[in-house]
Amino acid sequence: MEKEFVFLEHPSDIKFKAFGKNLDEVFENTAKAISSYLSPDRKVESKKSKKIHLRASDLESLLYSFVDEILFLLDAEKFVVSKAKVSINDNQMEAEIFGDNSKEYEIKQIKAATYADMYIKEIAEGNWECQMVLDV
Amino acid sequence: MTIKKISKNEWEIPKEGKMLVPGRIFASEKLMKNIEKDENTINQVKNVAMLPGIVGKSYAMPDAHSGYGFSIGGVAAFDIENGIISPGGVGYDINCGVRLLSTNISKEEFMKKREQLLNEIFKNVPSGVGKGGELKLTDEEIKNVLEQGAGWAVEKGYGTKDDLERIEDNGCLKGNASKVTPRAKARGRDQLGTIGSGNHFVEIQEVQEIFDEKTAKAFGIEKGQITIMIHTGSRGLGHQTASDYIHLMEKEYGFKKLPDRELVCAPINSKLGVDYREAMNSAANFAFANRQLITNQVRKSFQKFFPKIKIPLVYDVCHNIAKFEEHNISGKKQMVCIHRKGATRSFGPGRKELPTIYRKIGQPVIIPGSMGTFSYLLVGTKEAEELSLASTAHGAGRVMSRSSAIRDLDFDKMNKELNSNDILLRAGSKKGAVEESPEAYKDVNEVVRVSDELGIGKIVARMKPLAVIKG
Numbered sequence: 001m002e003k004e005f006v007f008l009e010h011p012s013d014i015k016f017k018a019f020g021k022n023l024d025e026v027f028e029n030t031a032k033a034i035s036s037y038l039s040p041d042r043k044v045e046s047k048k049s050k051k052i053h054l055r056a057s058d059l060e061s062l063l064y065s066f067v068d069e070i071l072f073l074l075d076a077e078k079f080v081v082s083k084a085k086v087s088i089n090d091n092q093m094e095a096e097i098f099g100d101n102s103k104e105y106e107i108k109q110i111k112a113a114t115y116a117d118m119y120i121k122e123i124a125e126g127n128w129e130c131q132m133v134l135d136v
Numbered sequence: 137m138t139i140k141k142i143s144k145n146e147w148e149i150p151k152e153g154k155m156l157v158p159g160r161i162f163a164s165e166k167l168m169k170n171i172e173k174d175e176n177t178i179n180q181v182k183n184v185a186m187l188p189g190i191v192g193k194s195y196a197m198p199d200a201h202s203g204y205g206f207s208i209g210g211v212a213a214f215d216i217e218n219g220i221i222s223p224g225g226v227g228y229d230i231n232c233g234v235r236l237l238s239t240n241i242s243k244e245e246f247m248k249k250r251e252q253l254l255n256e257i258f259k260n261v262p263s264g265v266g267k268g269g270e271l272k273l274t275d276e277e278i279k280n281v282l283e284q285g286a287g288w289a290v291e292k293g294y295g296t297k298d299d300l301e302r303i304e305d306n307g308c309l310k311g312n313a314s315k316v317t318p319r320a321k322a323r324g325r326d327q328l329g330t331i332g333s334g335n336h337f338v339e340i341q342e343v344q345e346i347f348d349e350k351t352a353k354a355f356g357i358e359k360g361q362i363t364i365m366i367h368t369g370s371r372g373l374g375h376q377t378a379s380d381y382i383h384l385m386e387k388e389y390g391f392k393k394l395p396d397r398e399l400v401c402a403p404i405n406s407k408l409g410v411d412y413r414e415a416m417n418s419a420a421n422f423a424f425a426n427r428q429l430i431t432n433q434v435r436k437s438f439q440k441f442f443p444k445i446k447i448p449l450v451y452d453v454c455h456n457i458a459k460f461e462e463h464n465i466s467g468k469k470q471m472v473c474i475h476r477k478g479a480t481r482s483f484g485p486g487r488k489e490l491p492t493i494y495r496k497i498g499q500p501v502i503i504p505g506s507m508g509t510f511s512y513l514l515v516g517t518k519e520a521e522e523l524s525l526a527s528t529a530h531g532a533g534r535v536m537s538r539s540s541a542i543r544d545l546d547f548d549k550m551n552k553e554l555n556s557n558d559i560l561l562r563a564g565s566k567k568g569a570v571e572e573s574p575e576a577y578k579d580v581n582e583v584v585r586v587s588d589e590l591g592i593g594k595i596v597a598r599m600k601p602l603a604v605i606k607g
Contacts, residue, residue, distance in 0.1 A: 007539045008539070009537045009539060009540065010537050010538070010539070011174050011201050011202055011534055011535070011537060012201055012202070012203075012208065012534045012537075012538075013538070014538060014539075038266070040542075040565070040567040041565070041566070041567065057386075057387075060397075061383075061386070064379075065383075068376075068379050071323075071372075071375070072319055072322070072323060072376065074266060075322075075323035075324075075327065075371075075372035075376075076319070076322035076323050076325070076372075078266065078267070078268065080266060102266030102267065103266065103267050105266060106266075106564055106565045107265045107266030107267075107333075107565070108265065108333050108334075108565050108567065108568045109263075109265045109332050109333040109334050109607065111228045111229055111334070111375040112228040112375045112376075112378060112379050113379065114204045114228075114398060115204075115397040115398050116204050116398060118397075133204075135204060135228045135229075135375075136333075136334050136538070
């Protein structure tokens with residue numbers, strides 16, 4: 001299986017890259033990276049799902065909002081992400097976020113998404129990559 | 137780029153390019169080596185110097201490391217007529233802060249009950265991450281918390297009037313609950329009274345050494361006494377408030393002209409600038425109320441084992457905040473909007489902002505170390521007002537990444553080492569605790585030594601941890 005995401009060195013917080021064949025997959029693997037950070041000791045199950053719709057002025061802002069939504073669901077609805085199915089067109093996103101009741105897991109906190117060192121780009125034909133830092 | 141050493145613990149970044157003022161870093165040779173390892177930190181000090189309306193200098197405290205927009209340990213003041221206010225100068229955890237409680241029990245008394253008491257506190261003070269807390273606020277209550285801060289908690293019976301006097305700004309900044317979005321309120325609704333995870337904690341300590349008897353006495357601190365330290369902030373409500381206003385400011389003012397997208401900002405007097413300030417103040421009030429509720433839970437836990445115990449508040453400081461304060465800028469008194477991000481206010485004697493009990497002495501400055509290392513109580517000074525916009529460090533500052541800590545350090549080994557230093561740990565997540573291992577942090581002793589040598593915060597007492605709760 002191809003690599004979905006990788007955590008990188010960062011002096012104080014969490015930095016990762018996510019990969020994909022296309023933009024949608026990069027976002028889907030971002031969701032997986034976050035899931036693995038939130039619940040390091042146990043893989044989150046996909047028992048429930050939530051549909052979200054986001055619109056942003058650019059891709060970076062869309063990525064920021066996507067992560068913001070995942071963190072919102074955790075605090076406000078006790079819903080911890082496992083994975084996502086994403087479809088992006090023209091900076092608009094339709095997504096189904098899968099996950100479980102967060103009360104069943106030992107969760108590590110992520111305070112917020114950030115724009116620090118953020119990029120999303122197609123580094124070669126059919127080879128997308130994003131990088132992001134999360135404030136923990 | 138040349139960084140000029142101008143005294144033993146002061147470094148100047150000369151004005152260049154788009155910088156409007158020079159940068160100033162407070163660090164020893166040893167701390168400077170750490171700071172320079174990550175070029176982001178220096179660049180962030182320079183970037184802040186480019187923001188409209190900055191006055192004086194762009195400062196970095198001895199525990200500086202790279203942050204978002206501003207560095208952690210970044211301090212900057214802006215002219216209130218022509219300057220800006222930036223969520224990146226406050227941080228995502230609005231009014232993250234520390235409070236110190238003293239007690240009238242000794243180490244010997246405490247140690248007999250340590251394990252039971254630690255378990256009791258662990259039960260009564262949840263981390264709240266992914267689980268929420270006991271208290272679920274109604275819309276009306278949220279409004280009151282956001283506008284009354286710690287005062288709301290005291291009114292509800294979670295503390296005393298004496299507590300309020302011993303909190304920065306009496307535990308209440310001028311907020312407006314309607315400026316906090318429904319999303320932010322939804323995130324915070326059941327998080328009051330929870331510590332969160334990351335570097336937040338509740339710690340029980342022994343006062344191990346007094347460096348300034350007279351000031352310690354005034355603060356109610358003596359050698360051998362048990363103290364309690366609480367470190368947390370505004371939880372999801374504050375994080376969301378920062379994110380929400382970053383979005384709004386991007387839309388209104390853009391970010392293309394800024395050196396860093398995370399430095400998005402608004403003129404202080406613009407509608408959005410005022411809205412953010414009121415929302416930030418409201419989130420700060422949530423944090424004050426949060427620390428007050430946790431204090432109440434900690435007091436109740438102690439009372440179960442020590443029915444006659446007294447646990448007064450020494451002081452409560454915010455280390456992520458923007459405030460209006462009067463400062464001496466190039467020889468002239470001026471009202472400024474000062475941003476302290478991972479920095480502690482350090483007012484010397486005489487400031488009207490200090491409560492009468494401390495006004496002749498100076499402000500208590502609380503600097504926690506990492507888990508398992510010393511924490512310090514300092515006192516604010518007149519020198520700080522001259523040298524550093526009345527600011528000093530806020531903690532130890534990280535040196536090791538979280539991913540390296542998880543990869544290279546082991547929970548059981550760390551726990552064993554803590555135990556051999558007579559420190560008992562209760563942690564929600566083992567991996568979370570390893571990320572906060574003492575090895576991952578700078579030497580807090582060096583950080584406070586530099587503060588003391590410069591005179592921007594003088595050491596009063598040193599505390600050694602005996603029991604730690606991590607989220």
